[in-house]
Amino acid sequence: MGCLSETMNILAELQSRFAAALTDLAPDPQAYAAMVRPAQDARNGDYQANCAMPLARIVGAKPHDVAKTIIDRARLDDLCEPPTVAGPGFINLTLRREFLEHTLAAVAADRRFGAPAAESPKSIVVDFSSPNVAKPMHVGHLRSTVIGDALHRILEFAGHQVLSDNHVGDWGTQFGMILYGYKHFLDAEAYVADKVGELARLYRLVNQLCDCHDARESLPRLRAELEAATAKLPALEAAAGQDKAAQAALKKARAELDKQREELKTAERKVAAVEQDPAMRELADAHPGIARAARDETAKLHAGDPENRALWDEFLPACLGALQRLYDRLGIQFDHTLGESFYDPYLPEVVRQLASRGLAVESDGARCVFLEGRNAPFIVQKGDGAYTYATTDLATIEYRVKEFGAQIILYVVDARQSDHFEMLFETARRWGFADVECRHISFGMVLGEDGRPFKTRAGDTVGLESLLDEAIREARRIVDENDDSKRNEHDQPAPELDDAERAAVAEAVGLGGIKYADLRHNRESDYVFSWSKMLAKTGDTATYLQYAYARTRGILRKAEAAGAAAGTAPIAMAQPAERALALHICRFPEAVSAVAQEYRPNFLTQYLFELANSFSSFYDACPVMKEPDPAVRASRLRLVDLTGAVLKKGLSLLGIQACERM
RNA sequence: GCCCCCGUAGCUCAGUUGGAUAGAGCGUCGGUUUCCUAAACCGAAGGUCGCAGGUUCGAAUCCUGCCGGGGGUGCCA
Numbered sequence: 066m067g068c069l070s071e072t073m074n075i076l077a078e079l080q081s082r083f084a085a086a087l088t089d090l091a092p093d094p095q096a097y098a099a100m101v102r103p104a105q106d107a108r109n110g111d112y113q114a115n116c117a118m119p120l121a122r123i124v125g126a127k128p129h130d131v132a133k134t135i136i137d138r139a140r141l142d143d144l145c146e147p148p149t150v151a152g153p154g155f156i157n158l159t160l161r162r163e164f165l166e167h168t169l170a171a172v173a174a175d176r177r178f179g180a181p182a183a184e185s186p187k188s189i190v191v192d193f194s195s196p197n198v199a200k201p202m203h204v205g206h207l208r209s210t211v212i213g214d215a216l217h218r219i220l221e222f223a224g225h226q227v228l229s230d231n232h233v234g235d236w237g238t239q240f241g242m243i244l245y246g247y248k249h250f251l252d253a254e255a256y257v258a259d260k261v262g263e264l265a266r267l268y269r270l271v272n273q274l275c276d277c278h279d280a281r282e283s284l285p286r287l288r289a290e291l292e293a294a295t296a297k298l299p300a301l302e303a304a305a306g307q308d309k310a311a312q313a314a315l316k317k318a319r320a321e322l323d324k325q326r327e328e329l330k331t332a333e334r335k336v337a338a339v340e341q342d343p344a345m346r347e348l349a350d351a352h353p354g355i356a357r358a359a360r361d362e363t364a365k366l367h368a369g370d371p372e373n374r375a376l377w378d379e380f381l382p383a384c385l386g387a388l389q390r391l392y393d394r395l396g397i398q399f400d401h402t403l404g405e406s407f408y409d410p411y412l413p414e415v416v417r418q419l420a421s422r423g424l425a426v427e428s429d430g431a432r433c434v435f436l437e438g439r440n441a442p443f444i445v446q447k448g449d450g451a452y453t454y455a456t457t458d459l460a461t462i463e464y465r466v467k468e469f470g471a472q473i474i475l476y477v478v479d480a481r482q483s484d485h486f487e488m489l490f491e492t493a494r495r496w497g498f499a500d501v502e503c504r505h506i507s508f509g510m511v512l513g514e515d516g517r518p519f520k521t522r523a524g525d526t527v528g529l530e531s532l533l534d535e536a537i538r539e540a541r542r543i544v545d546e547n548d549d550s551k552r553n554e555h556d557q558p559a560p561e562l563d564d565a566e567r568a569a570v571a572e573a574v575g576l577g578g579i580k581y582a583d584l585r586h587n588r589e590s591d592y593v594f595s596w597s598k599m600l601a602k603t604g605d606t607a608t609y610l611q612y613a614y615a616r617t618r619g620i621l622r623k624a625e626a627a628g629a630a631a632g633t634a635p636i637a638m639a640q641p642a643e644r645a646l647a648l649h650i651c652r653f654p655e656a657v658s659a660v661a662q663e664y665r666p667n668f669l670t671q672y673l674f675e676l677a678n679s680f681s682s683f684y685d686a687c688p689v690m691k692e693p694d695p696a697v698r699a700s701r702l703r704l705v706d707l708t709g710a711v712l713k714k715g716l717s718l719l720g721i722q723a724c725e726r727m
Numbered sequence: 728g729c730c731c732c733c734g735u736a737g738c739u740c741a742g743u744u745g746g747a748u749a750g751a752g753c754g755u756c757g758g759u760u761u762c763c764u765a766a767a768c769c770g771a772a773g774g775u776c777g778c779a780g781g782u783u784c785g786a787a788u789c790c791u792g793c794c795g796g797g798g799g800u801g802c803c804a
């Protein structure tokens with residue numbers, strides 16, 4: 066019982082001991098054993114079991130007595146001090162020092178720091194990033210990219226077989242716009258000089274012209290709607306005296322009115338942007354049917370038109386190359402980049418099968434899947450015969466299951482698409498893919514400090530490339546400032562880093578800052594993007610973790626210079642700071658398995674922040690190289706070495722680099 | 728109309744699925760450097776968990792209603 070070579074996950078070990086003790090006491094021992102948790106408050110010990118209270122209700126006994134019974138039956142004496150019962154029936158557990166030392170030694174000897182391989186490794190596809198290749202990536206792609214990459218790394222580390230797949234948008238309407246732009250507005254010289262840049266310009270241009278025409282067309286309708294809504298307002302106001310329902314209606318009408326005003330303003334702005342620029346205006350006048358024409362280009366591409374197909378073949382590698390450069394900068398790798406175009410040949414068969422099963426039926430000229438409890442249909446083929454991303458997504462599920470043997474598919478996509486994914490998954494189940502577990506790993510928006518979607522001051526979306534540049538530039542400034550202010554013992558300037566190392570540190574700090582700021586938030590919630598917080602020299606940031614790591618390296622350098630090495634000395638933990646640090650190191654497996662279970666990287670960032678925190682306290686309270694007792698010194702040196710290794714591993718699982726010095 | 732999400736300290740956010748006196752970072756106030764990087768450490772103040780009911784030994788967490796904010800919603804992805 067309790068063979069520790071099997072698990073260095075203390076929490077899991079405790080839970081299994083409790084499960085054994087609960088076999089005759091509880092209907093579902095596992096569920097009650099799961100109520101063993103890390104103690105919320107260190108005063109209550111290291112871990113606590115909360116199962117006695119709910120169990121007492123079932124058995125009809127006093128919680129306190131149930132807790133006593135559990136304690137009597139649980140065999141914990143090799144792990145814990147004698148457990149105590151507190152409050153209404155909490156069981157408090159304090160780990161024995163010998164056990165901690167033993168576990169720590171095992172963690173230290175393990176290349177995976179005690180993180181167990183998954184009991185039943187799954188074949189997992191992580192679908193993330195998924196930008197449109199026709200336009201440059203912007204800040205909106207950040208979360209999917211960063212969270213997806215972290216999940217890829219962590220799940221793989223947790224022992225699963227993981228494939229990352231970038232489901233790029235390389236087949237949609239944006240390509241029609243580029244094709245149209247290429248044929249009508251190409252700047253040949255610019256195209257030769259910077260293919261992707263010119264294509265992006267063409268996309269923006271055509272998109273803007275389409276928007277303008279579209280907006281101009283909708284202006285009368287928008288104005289009429291606004292007028293009608295405004296006209297209705299007085300009646301609503303009059304009716305809203307006492308009646309609650311009427312008041313609610315009034316408020317809703319006002320909100321609706323605001324929305325309509327906004328919409329009208331946006332449309333007017335789009336029109337004005339073109340009309341105030343004579344050159345643009347001329348273009349707009351010369352291409353009145355541009356939106357339709359661009360759609361036709363898309364249709365021709367899909368239909369196999371040789372010219373468009375040849376252009377697409379020419380554009381795509383350049384676009385993918387540009388994306389790849391960005392991913393290289395970010396240190397992100399995909400096992401596959403199978404975009405929408407890849408699935409095009411499969412689409413007719415998907416619809417045919419859905420139709421033959423009676424799942425897809427015709428409605429208003431389109432083929433739709435109607436799902437119980439929903440008004441909106443899942444459209445798999447449009448009235449004009451074109452397929453939608455719903456169809457592509459279905460084909461993609463089929464492919465991933467059949468070709469990759471996917472058992473789990475994770476879609477790291479923003480929360481706004483949750484309806485789509487619910488319908489997609491339901492349709493896939495009914496189509497015959499009931500065994501694959503599809504999960505929408507949804508995340509919230511990145512907001513600016515004004516609480517609105519993150520934009521530049523001018524109101525444009527922020528390009529990802531320039532975001533990275535700015536972060537690194539700012540990081541470099543901080544690195545310079547910090548290194549320049551270093552002093553030697555005579556209080557003279559003593560910078561440590563040469564230009565190349567400063568650049569490397571700035572890169573790690575800048576990119577790490579961006580990634581960490583994203584990952585440390587619960588992915589489900591929106592978060593406010595803040596330059597100052599992201600690269601702050603204080604607080605819960607990547608820099609703090611990187612700095613803690615650099616400090617571990619500093620001590621080890623010093624030790625090396627003195628001819629000492631971390632070695633394999635026994636680790637003792639006499640000081641509270643030593644014990645706290647040691648315990649925290651031992652919890653690494655818990656953090657990894659928590660992330661793998663819930664797909665929440667913030668569990669790992671939180672763990673690492675606390676680890677760095679424990680280390681900083683230890684650093685302050687427990688000198689290493691100045692410690693006179695050689696045994697204590699050797700023990701602390703190992704603790705430092707191990708802390709550094711876990712920090713570095715943890716950061717790497719988040720896609721963040723650690724620096725030797727900074 | 729229908730559907731989904733959010734509201735926690737001055738600010739930004741956690742909160743392990745119902746557990747103990749609700750936590751952290753920033754900011755504020757106070758302390759720490761002849762000593763391994765002060766990008767640090769230690770301490771303090773700061774809360775009606777949007778509001779009102781309900782469920783029970785126990786609620787930020789579950790249910791109902793309300794207030795406030797955001798998002799989605801038949802041929803974009």
